[in-house]
Amino acid sequence: MASFASFRNALLDPVLGVYHWRALHGRTALFNQYCRQALAAGIDRLYYVLSFDCDAPEDIEAAMSLHQKLLRIGVHCAYAVPGELLERGAKVYREIAESGAEFLNHGYRQHVSWDAGQNCYSSLYFYDRLSYTEILEDIRLGDLAIRHILGRRARGFRTPHFGTFQRPSQLRLLHSILRRLGYQFSSSTTPYLGFRSGPVFSRFGLPEFPVSGMFTYPLRILDSWGCCEAPQRNMTMENYLEESRRMTVALTSAGQAGIANFYVDPRHVEQEPLFIEAVERWLEVAESTTYSRILASCCSNQAESAVGVAC
Ligand SMILES: [Zn+2]
Numbered sequence: 122m123a124s125f126a127s128f129r130n131a132l133l134d135p136v137l138g139v140y141h142w143r144a145l146h147g148r149t150a151l152f153n154q155y156c157r158q159a160l161a162a163g164i165d166r167l168y169y170v171l172s173f174d175c176d177a178p179e180d181i182e183a184a185m186s187l188h189q190k191l192l193r194i195g196v197h198c199a200y201a202v203p204g205e206l207l208e209r210g211a212k213v214y215r216e217i218a219e220s221g222a223e224f225l226n227h228g229y230r231q232h233v234s235w236d237a238g239q240n241c242y243s244s245l246y247f248y249d250r251l252s253y254t255e256i257l258e259d260i261r262l263g264d265l266a267i268r269h270i271l272g273r274r275a276r277g278f279r280t281p282h283f284g285t286f287q288r289p290s291q292l293r294l295l296h297s298i299l300r301r302l303g304y305q306f307s308s309s310t311t312p313y314l315g316f317r318s319g320p321v322f323s324r325f326g327l328p329e330f331p332v333s334g335m336f337t338y339p340l341r342i343l344d345s346w347g348c349c350e351a352p353q354r355n356m357t358m359e360n361y362l363e364e365s366r367r368m369t370v371a372l373t374s375a376g377q378a379g380i381a382n383f384y385v386d387p388r389h390v391e392q393e394p395l396f397i398e399a400v401e402r403w404l405e406v407a408e409s410t411t412y413s414r415i416l417a418s419c420c421s422n423q424a425e426s427a428v429g430v431a432c
Pocket of ligand 1: 174175176227232281282
């Protein structure tokens with residue numbers, strides 16, 4: 122499904138084709154361009170932002186245990202939890218929030234269901250198949266769930282299955298809804314836009330933080346699904362660690378400025394020492410932080426910058 126979406130998007134956006142070519146044949150120049158864009162946006166160092174998509178009930182218990190491990194090694198975490206699951210795991214997520222974690226609105230409806238035939242979760246409830254009213258309602262209910270369960274407002278949003286919701290018209294619509302609801306940022310775009318527009322940019326309305334990709338193919342998202350749950354997967358956690366390690370080297374060599382913006386599902390990695398090893402590699406070269414903190418610091422750094430991030 123993701124590959125069909127990629128193909129369709131490449132037809133709709135010829136520049137994407139150029140970036141696919143560069144990802145295969147001009148990787149060093151791509152990383153150098155990315156770091157220059159980071160500096161122009163007021164990001165003068167390398168940040169590591171780790172977020173968790175908590176799409177399944179099994180993530181509730183896994184999140185608590187993983188969060189405690191990560192707190193002990195000094196990692197700031199962000200959580201994207203659909204409202205239905207936030208209600209179900211209210212006690213756990215409230216405790217995580219009280220420890221200082223950032224929570225993103227991730228819509229209200231649970232957007233995966235268990236597929237016994239494939240022995241994995243399968244995706245449902247894609248925003249590109251919903252009407253404007255349905256999208257607005259899902260975001261609004263997700264917003265209310267965070268206020269109700271955590272007693273605070275979310276500042277940021279992540280679109281469920283955001284890979285299928287990447288067209289400029291879709292992103293403009295999303296940002297217009299978020300702005301209307303008082304949101305400050307989104308992290309709902311693929312690595313392509315990170316290379317094209319930088320680690321944080323405002324071309325669709327609000328500041329947008331694209332997620333990061335793999336080293337061997339920088340336009341492809343590096344997540345835990347492809348290593349731990351996807352049917353017919355061809356990656357393992359050993360590959361995850363290696364891709365992650367090579368990205369630390371690539372971004373350090375390119376200028377050590379930018380945002381390593383990675384997400385995983387807690388149930389995939391909670392028992393994986395290789396995941397913790399990957400995180401520790403990032404801590405050696407990058408500053409662990411949250412989206413809100415980056416926004417605050419890049420807005421104060423860019424007072425005289427040429428690239429605006431809509432602070
Ligand atoms: Zn999700």
